[in-house]
Amino acid sequence: SINTDRLLNRLQELGRIGRDTDNKLTRLAASDTDKAGRDLFVTWMKESGLEVYIDRIGNIFGIWYGPENRNEAPIMIGSHIDTVINAGIFDGCYGVLSGLEVINTLQEAGFIPSRPIAVAAFTNEEGVRYTPDMMGSLVFAGGLSVEDALATVGADGTLLGEELERIGYAGTEDPGFLKPHAYIELHIEQGPILEKMGFPIGAVENLQGISWQRITIEGVANHAGTTPTDMRRDAGLAAARVITYLRDRANDSNGQTVATVGTIDFKPNAINVIPSLATFTVDLRDPYEQRLQQEERALANYLKELAVSEEVSITTEQLVRFQPVTFDETIVKLVEQAANQRGLQSKRMTSGAGHDAQMMARVCPTAMIFVPSIDGISHNPKEYTKDTDLEDGANVLLDVVSNLSGN
Amino acid sequence: SINTDRLLNRLQELGRIGRDTDNKLTRLAASDTDKAGRDLFVTWMKESGLEVYIDRIGNIFGIWYGPENRNEAPIMIGSHIDTVINAGIFDGCYGVLSGLEVINTLQEAGFIPSRPIAVAAFTNEEGVRYTPDMMGSLVFAGGLSVEDALATVGADGTLLGEELERIGYAGTEDPGFLKPHAYIELHIEQGPILEKMGFPIGAVENLQGISWQRITIEGVANHAGTTPTDMRRDAGLAAARVITYLRDRANDSNGQTVATVGTIDFKPNAINVIPSLATFTVDLRDPYEQRLQQEERALANYLKELAVSEEVSITTEQLVRFQPVTFDETIVKLVEQAANQRGLQSKRMTSGAGHDAQMMARVCPTAMIFVPSIDGISHNPKEYTKDTDLEDGANVLLDVVSNLSGN
Ligand SMILES: NC(=O)NCCC(=O)O
Ligand SMILES: NC(=O)NCCC(=O)O
Numbered sequence: 001s002i003n004t005d006r007l008l009n010r011l012q013e014l015g016r017i018g019r020d021t022d023n024k025l026t027r028l029a030a031s032d033t034d035k036a037g038r039d040l041f042v043t044w045m046k047e048s049g050l051e052v053y054i055d056r057i058g059n060i061f062g063i064w065y066g067p068e069n070r071n072e073a074p075i076m077i078g079s080h081i082d083t084v085i086n087a088g089i090f091d092g093c094y095g096v097l098s099g100l101e102v103i104n105t106l107q108e109a110g111f112i113p114s115r116p117i118a119v120a121a122f123t124n125e126e127g128v129r130y131t132p133d134m135m136g137s138l139v140f141a142g143g144l145s146v147e148d149a150l151a152t153v154g155a156d157g158t159l160l161g162e163e164l165e166r167i168g169y170a171g172t173e174d175p176g177f178l179k180p181h182a183y184i185e186l187h188i189e190q191g192p193i194l195e196k197m198g199f200p201i202g203a204v205e206n207l208q209g210i211s212w213q214r215i216t217i218e219g220v221a222n223h224a225g226t227t228p229t230d231m232r233r234d235a236g237l238a239a240a241r242v243i244t245y246l247r248d249r250a251n252d253s254n255g256q257t258v259a260t261v262g263t264i265d266f267k268p269n270a271i272n273v274i275p276s277l278a279t280f281t282v283d284l285r286d287p288y289e290q291r292l293q294q295e296e297r298a299l300a301n302y303l304k305e306l307a308v309s310e311e312v313s314i315t316t317e318q319l320v321r322f323q324p325v326t327f328d329e330t331i332v333k334l335v336e337q338a339a340n341q342r343g344l345q346s347k348r349m350t351s352g353a354g355h356d357a358q359m360m361a362r363v364c365p366t367a368m369i370f371v372p373s374i375d376g377i378s379h380n381p382k383e384y385t386k387d388t389d390l391e392d393g394a395n396v397l398l399d400v401v402s403n404l405s406g407n
Numbered sequence: 408s409i410n411t412d413r414l415l416n417r418l419q420e421l422g423r424i425g426r427d428t429d430n431k432l433t434r435l436a437a438s439d440t441d442k443a444g445r446d447l448f449v450t451w452m453k454e455s456g457l458e459v460y461i462d463r464i465g466n467i468f469g470i471w472y473g474p475e476n477r478n479e480a481p482i483m484i485g486s487h488i489d490t491v492i493n494a495g496i497f498d499g500c501y502g503v504l505s506g507l508e509v510i511n512t513l514q515e516a517g518f519i520p521s522r523p524i525a526v527a528a529f530t531n532e533e534g535v536r537y538t539p540d541m542m543g544s545l546v547f548a549g550g551l552s553v554e555d556a557l558a559t560v561g562a563d564g565t566l567l568g569e570e571l572e573r574i575g576y577a578g579t580e581d582p583g584f585l586k587p588h589a590y591i592e593l594h595i596e597q598g599p600i601l602e603k604m605g606f607p608i609g610a611v612e613n614l615q616g617i618s619w620q621r622i623t624i625e626g627v628a629n630h631a632g633t634t635p636t637d638m639r640r641d642a643g644l645a646a647a648r649v650i651t652y653l654r655d656r657a658n659d660s661n662g663q664t665v666a667t668v669g670t671i672d673f674k675p676n677a678i679n680v681i682p683s684l685a686t687f688t689v690d691l692r693d694p695y696e697q698r699l700q701q702e703e704r705a706l707a708n709y710l711k712e713l714a715v716s717e718e719v720s721i722t723t724e725q726l727v728r729f730q731p732v733t734f735d736e737t738i739v740k741l742v743e744q745a746a747n748q749r750g751l752q753s754k755r756m757t758s759g760a761g762h763d764a765q766m767m768a769r770v771c772p773t774a775m776i777f778v779p780s781i782d783g784i785s786h787n788p789k790e791y792t793k794d795t796d797l798e799d800g801a802n803v804l805l806d807v808v809s810n811l812s813g814n
């Protein structure tokens with residue numbers, strides 16, 4: 001079993017890096033605080049005798065080679081150490097540090113791996129500073145060219161390529177230089193299901209497809225007092241109809257597809273002026289591509305009807321579109337078995353959030369392990385997972401990895 | 408009849424004051440451009456032999472006394488010359504300059520007024536820089552103390568009192584120093600009704616009550632991908648339900664009460680985060696106080712139900728509340744008669760917008776005359792009223808005023 005204290009201490013230590021004067025934790029990708037976090041992680045890897053490689057998009061890999069396995073494809077354990085603004089300490093870091101902990105535990109146990117074991121920290125998983133999220137793993141998996149990714153302009157006007165140079169993490173390896181035999185990611189659930197249903201372990205069998213659109217509705221600005229109701233072409237009202245439509249549809253379908261409108265903007269945004277313009281985003285997710293497409297079509301049809309009934313014009317822009325991912329059944333079963341052998345009940349489940357595993361599934365057999373998030377909270381300082389759950393998750397990871405890299 | 412060219416030329420000349428480099432017209436209350444507009448208006452009044460008075464809130468009055476009427480209460484014609492940002496040239500200015508034109512016409516005709524005739528330009532009708540709107544007339548009518556009004560902090564952080572001093576329009580008269588016998592305001596409709604129904608003159612018999620509220624809904628921010636639909640406490644969805652509720656109710660009531668949500672803001676306003684906070688404004692208007700109260704109560708009840716069904720907490724803040732105003736039936740009839748005698752069809756109607764007349768009705772018999780606004784557009788450079796309609800409106804005003812101030 002893993003060394004729980006070491007894992008928890010490292011989580012705390014990394015979680016202290018990137019605190020502002022209000023003690024808020026923020027390590028945006030390729031920032032100074034991200035550099036400090038990376039440096040600490042690299043130090044730990046080197047102390048553990050790992051060979052450290054950085055690829056051109058800044059992904060960090062630490063590889064533990066056994067005496068005779070240099071030509072074998074590695075088992076890769078990964079996640080990310082960049083964070084959102086005002087983050088918790090577990091999202092991403094738990095997976096990366098558990099990967100290192102698994103290697104340390106196997107080293108100390110005298111384990112002879114038949115395959116190298118690699119731990120990876122991917123660049124810019126959160127996508128807060130540079131869009132899209134999961135960028136490092138997407139580039140690694142060949143879904144985005146390294147040149148395009150490095151040329152990304154950040155929310156703060158910086159270039160990712162220049163920032164990686166600046167912090168010393170513009171590496172030389174071509175993304176994809178490693179061809180993993182399998183990829184496993186341990187992560188906090190970031191949702192309420194495991195805690196609510198009382199399972200310590202989630203055996204994640206698939207990951208939802210993600211469709212992000214920006215919708216712009218154009219009506220006619222007019223005086224709130226003098227314009228009769230039946231003569232209004234109210235962009236704000238039309239936006240509200242879309243929001244309630246999406247929820248009513250989610251309710252009717254028992255919430256299989258989840259839909260979120262997280263951002264909105266009215267113009268001219270004056271109390272006594274009917275909005276001429278409403279801009280908002282729609283985040284649609286479903287584990288099944290067909291159903292996701294069906295919901296996208298239903299929304300498109302609804303927008304067509306709405307444009308006619310409210311006399312507005314509507315345009316949509318696709319911002320992100322990732323198909324659902326089905327994880328490798330063999331690895332998912334290994335997760336279930338490992339949990340079972342440790343007397344832990346596991347639940348087969350879907351990942352609601354996007355993760356690096358989603359991209360890695362394009363290049364090798366992949367699965368994820370979830371542990372409970374108290375109240376389902378993440379991306380928030382209140383993000384919390386109990387020590388025993390953190391320990392259990394890392395031990396299940398240990399068993400799966402030793403199984404995959406054993407003889 | 409009035410001198411149409413003089414009126415139109417003055418409208419154009421005043422309309423050139425306050426243009427920026429893009430030729431956009433903006434004369435916010437007590438600004439440098441407002442000062443320039445005021446100076447021009449005062450010059451015209453002095454050239455016309457009027458006695459000019461400024462009161463402590465900066466309202467400007469030009470009074471034409473007849474040979475033997477100094478002790479009579481004046482007939483007051485008024486409106487405002489401040490504008491919104493990127494305004495048209497008619498809103499407010501048309502009423503003020505028509506007042507001056509009526510005086511000039513009567514002067515030239517050798518008319519002996521039994522009552523003084525005053526033209527008034529009230530401070531800060533638009534309320535863009537300082538809240539509330541109709542401030543100068545509200546103070547004049549005793550609805551707001553001059554001290555409180557002068558202490559108003561503007562959207563730009565300035566103090567109205569200091570700005571009036573700065574531009575030289577902090578007068579010495581106490582607001583209300585004049586007690587008008589009657590008040591008449593000629594204004595563009597700012598709505599589509601007269602143009603759509605083909606009437607050149609609106610005999611405005613009442614003015615809607617205006618209720619402005621800010622509503623704040625607090626839910627719980629959570630991950631868009633991992634939070635099941637039935638566990639969401641989505642402040643943005645709840646806001647959208649209020650917006651559609653208000654419209655559906657307006658439709659059901661044949662749109663007697665008009666309701667507008669012109670501003671909205673979500674927090675944290677991130678594409679993949681369920682909004683924890685939604686803030687928006689509601690502008691409710693109805694010509695009948697009972698019905699306005701009924702709609703306010705219905706909204707309050709709806710918010711209570713919504714707080715339970717969506718598991719959010721909702722607070723409301725009243726920003727503005729003006730009761731509906733019924734104008735003076737005698738003056739409204741005079742407007743109808745004057746139109747009729749000039750062969751102009753008039754329509755009895757409600758003012759959808761707030762106007763200085765709304766405040767003046769508290770202190771003397773009051774009515775308004777409307778002329779058509781093409782496409783109902785105002786607060787916009789496209790604001791437009793045809794020359795013949797401007798002429799007809801001013802002539803109806805002339806007839807009503809000469810009737811009220813004749814022998
Ligand atoms: N894990 C995670 O929060 N990823 C961000 C992408 C998303 O799922 O919205
Ligand atoms: N006339 C006018 O536009 N007044 C502004 C106040 C309002 O009616 O919203």
